[in-house]
Amino acid sequence: MQTEKIILGIDPGTTVMGFGIISVIGEKMSMISIHELLLKKYPNHETKLKVIFDRTLALIDEFHPDEVALEAPFFGKNVQSMLKLGRAQGVAMAASLYRDIPICEYSPKKVKMAITGNGNASKVQVAGMLKNLLQLKEFPTKYLDASDGLAVAVCHHFNSGKQINEKSYSGWESYIRQNPGRVK
DSSP states (O other): OOOEEEEEEEEOOSSEEEEEEEEEETTEEEEEEEEEEEOTTSSSHHHHHHHHHHHHHHHHHHHOOSEEEEEOOOOOSOHHHHHHHHHHHHHHHHHHHHTTOOEEEEOHHHHHHHHHSOTTOOHHHHHHHHHHHTTOSSOOOSOHHHHHHHHHHHHHHHHTTSOOSSOEESSHHHHHHHOTTTOO
């Protein structure tokens, strides 16, 4: 009998944060859930970070993922946006590590390449391919950030058991070991 693996994929954001949850039994994937956390309504960045942490914990407690995969922030020209995005990713990572769930992060290009075969694919192309891969009749969201979270989960499944250059952590100790300059 094959065991089920649950993967929570997260596309961090401070305006909209996307989450996708898949079940994998053998090589068969199915979508369990897709969510978006709309953060525009919160008054400040600190409140948004608390909401991200709380919502990530709630999803973990509800769906009990075996692994969490996150999209790593891409490098842009706006340093303030990068800082905020990095904080959102860090908070989601912290929530996962708080529940002792292994995490792995993937670059946006790696995710797009895993899903579509094209590292420069558009969000619409990624969503369309996910619809086919997961055999969905309709894609259940109007926002593409949720499909990006789902794409990260599928990318992680495709890369499970393979030697990859992306970062992965099994808990706080492995995070500290792999990032000695970040922790003092």
